[in-house]
Amino acid sequence: xxxxxxxxxxxxxxxxxxxxxxxxxxxxxxxxxxxxxxxxxxxxxxxxxxxxxxxxxxxxxxxxxxxxxxxxxxxxxxxxxxxxxxxxxxxxxxxxxxxxxxxxxxxxxxxxxxxxxxxxxxxxxxxxxxxxxxxxxxxxxxxxxxxxxxxxxxxxxxxxxxxxxxxxxxxxxxxxxxxxxxxxxxxxxxxxxxxxxxxxxxxxxxxxxxxxxxxxxxxxxxxxxxxxxxxxxxxxxxxxxxxxxxxxxxxxxxxxxxxxxxxxxxxxxxxxxxxxxxxxxxxxxxxxxxxxxxxxxxxxxxxxxxxxxxxxxxx
Amino acid sequence: xxxxxxxxxxxxxxxxxxxxxxxxxxxxxxxxxxxxxxxxxxxxxxxxxxxxxxxxxxxxxxxxxxxxxxxxxxxxxxxxxxxxxxxxxxxxxxxxxxxxxxxxxxxxxxxxxxxxxxxxxxxxxxxxxxxxxxxxxxxxxxxxxxxxxxxxxxxxxxxxxxxxxxxxxxxxxxxxxxxxxxxxxxxxxxxxxxxxxxxxxxxxxxxxxxxxxxxxxxxxxxxxxxxxxxxxxxxxxxxxxxxxxxxxxxxxxxx
Numbered sequence: 001x002x003x004x005x006x007x008x009x010x011x012x013x014x015x016x017x018x019x020x021x022x023x024x025x026x027x028x029x030x031x032x033x034x035x036x037x038x039x040x041x042x043x044x045x046x047x048x049x050x051x052x053x054x055x056x057x058x059x060x061x062x063x064x065x066x067x068x069x070x071x072x073x074x075x076x077x078x079x080x081x082x083x084x085x086x087x088x089x090x091x092x093x094x095x096x097x098x099x100x101x102x103x104x105x106x107x108x109x110x111x112x113x114x115x116x117x118x119x120x121x122x123x124x125x126x127x128x129x130x131x132x133x134x135x136x137x138x139x140x141x142x143x144x145x146x147x148x149x150x151x152x153x154x155x156x157x158x159x160x161x162x163x164x165x166x167x168x169x170x171x172x173x174x175x176x177x178x179x180x181x182x183x184x185x186x187x188x189x190x191x192x193x194x195x196x197x198x199x200x201x202x203x204x205x206x207x208x209x210x211x212x213x214x215x216x217x218x219x220x221x222x223x224x225x226x227x228x229x230x231x232x233x234x235x236x237x238x239x240x241x242x243x244x245x246x247x248x249x250x251x252x253x254x255x256x257x258x259x260x261x262x263x264x265x266x267x268x269x270x271x272x273x274x275x276x277x278x279x280x281x282x283x284x285x286x287x288x289x290x291x292x293x294x295x296x297x298x299x300x301x302x303x304x305x306x307x308x309x310x311x312x313x314x315x
Numbered sequence: 316x317x318x319x320x321x322x323x324x325x326x327x328x329x330x331x332x333x334x335x336x337x338x339x340x341x342x343x344x345x346x347x348x349x350x351x352x353x354x355x356x357x358x359x360x361x362x363x364x365x366x367x368x369x370x371x372x373x374x375x376x377x378x379x380x381x382x383x384x385x386x387x388x389x390x391x392x393x394x395x396x397x398x399x400x401x402x403x404x405x406x407x408x409x410x411x412x413x414x415x416x417x418x419x420x421x422x423x424x425x426x427x428x429x430x431x432x433x434x435x436x437x438x439x440x441x442x443x444x445x446x447x448x449x450x451x452x453x454x455x456x457x458x459x460x461x462x463x464x465x466x467x468x469x470x471x472x473x474x475x476x477x478x479x480x481x482x483x484x485x486x487x488x489x490x491x492x493x494x495x496x497x498x499x500x501x502x503x504x505x506x507x508x509x510x511x512x513x514x515x516x517x518x519x520x521x522x523x524x525x526x527x528x529x530x531x532x533x534x535x536x537x538x539x540x541x542x543x544x545x546x547x548x549x550x551x552x553x554x555x556x557x558x559x560x561x562x563x564x565x566x567x568x569x570x
Contacts, residue, residue, distance in 0.1 A: 181430065181431050182430050184433045184434065184435065185429050185430050185431055185432060185433065185434055186421055186427040186428075186429040186432070186434040186437075187427055187428055187429055187430050188430075188434070189414070189418060189421070189427075189434050189435075190418070190421075190427045192410075193407050193410070193418055196407040196408060196409055196410065197405055197406065197407050197408070199369065199401075199405060200401070200405045200406060200407060200476075201407075201418075201422075202369070202388075202389040202390050202393075203367060203369070203389055203393060203398075203399055203401075203405075204393055204398070204418065204419040204422045204476060204479075204480055205390045205393030205394050205419075205422035205423055205480060206390055206422050206427070207388070207390045208390075211427065214428065
């Protein structure tokens with residue numbers, strides 16, 4: 001591994017610096033909107049990072065990753081609705097229920113490979129979507145308004161825009177650090193080895209499914225955290241966050257930014273959501289511009305945006 | 316009589332109407348180099364995949380070190396000391412040579428649910444990788460990504476990966492496949508050394524290599540063993556000549 005300076009690391013460092021300094025810019029320029037937009041971006045970047053762990057490093061093409069956004073979000077929403085406002089309860093419950101969902105889904109779907117895996121994860125996420133739609137007590141299709149954000153006592157006030165932004169950014173950077181440790185650990189090498197050649201890994205003595213399953217659960221929990229933050233950000237949770245197009249958005253972010261690269265999904269999330277924001281202001285038919293743009297990047301830059309910035313050898 | 320290291324009894328495996336392994340029995344004693352030869356489609360690779368556990372037989376049994384492993388999954392057989400190389404090179408192509416071998420060592424060094432420490436900085440794993448690589452003469456290429464290694468080097472790496480699991484029995488599926496003359500000769504030299512340390516089952520098309528290396532040879536035709544004997548006897552066996560060597564006079568001309 002090279003620790004030497006390269007373009008990719010420089011871009012990553014610039015992006016992190018930009019994200020850290022963003023609230024300063026926002027308050028100096030009086031541009032509140034940019035802080036709102038980037039809070040959303042940071043939250044989705046965390047979700048994309050978690051998807052990249054299983055999709056990019058683990059070779060598990062999950063098409064149902066948005067389910068965890070919903071599960072994390074509903075954990076916060078339902079508990080708030082039932083009068084439990086403490087974040088010290090809401091967030092652990094969000095993580096635990098995401099983990100449990102991932103464990104069950106993973107145990108069943110990891111028996112399949114390729115297209116079947118894509119389809120079965122999609123099917124489970126759609127099931128979660130319809131279950132949420134059926135929760136009449138919690139708003140059903142219309143969703144559930146969250147009147148009070150998670151309460152962390154005097155520790156941090158989630159209603160403060162800047163404080164909340166930094167909480168989200170802290171979670172994102174923590175997530176990136178975690179993924180970095182994992183992919184270089186023994187566990188991470190096994191998971192990446194399984195992506196590369198499963199028969200070989202089994203022949204040298206690795207039980208494939210249990211390593212994949214643990215990876216799947218870790219990613220689910222990270223995305224569940226993202227969901228809990230998202231619900232706080234929008235003060236609202238509805239089945240729509242679990243809809244399959246949302247899972248597709250997450251996949252696009254990962255592929256756009258660079259699958260299997262540590263920082264790619266963050267860049268993917270930024271580019272995707274910024275483009276979506278500005279193109280949708282220009283025209284109602286923004287998807288007509290976005291589509292070909294994505295196509296070009298996928299066609300001409302195999303490693304996504306981060307891949308175009310030059311090779312790093314290995315992350 | 317002592318228990319052989321590997322004992323295969325009445326193994327049957329069918330694919331639809333085709334019987335790929337037909338009531339096959341086979342033994343390999345500890346320390347032996349047992350070669351398996353046979354024409355294309357005789358079921359050699361099918362046999363190997365059943366021995367390693369990637370494929371389940373329809374019936375019959377496989378005992379390894381006195382233990383019934385017929386229903387054991389591949390990774391557990393590996394833990395018991397059964398290692399294989401693949402006929403069609405099967406490596407982690409986007410990893411370095413050293414990573415490939417270190418992972419094999421890691422697989423036999425307890426579980427791998429360690430999420431924090433950098434596995435590439437674990438000294439004993441890297442040492443194990445280096446020593447296996449130097450055994451096959453690949454040490455100078457340790458940090459090269461596998462997809463950039465030559466075919467011959469990848470064949471050598473296959474062997475290093477198998478060795479790193481510290482096997483008691485090495486199943487080699489055509490290790491010379493696709494090698495040039497000098498590379499083949501190197502591989503034969505290497506196998507001559509390895510056979511002193513580990514029991515080997517060698518599936519190979521290169522007759523010169525087989526007759527030079529094997530203690531015993533089993534001849535497989537249509538999924539069954541038609542002869543099993545020392546090389547000299549196999550050479551003169553009429554059944555074998557008829558069924559298999561008939562079209563390959565080159566072999567008999569060697570003595």
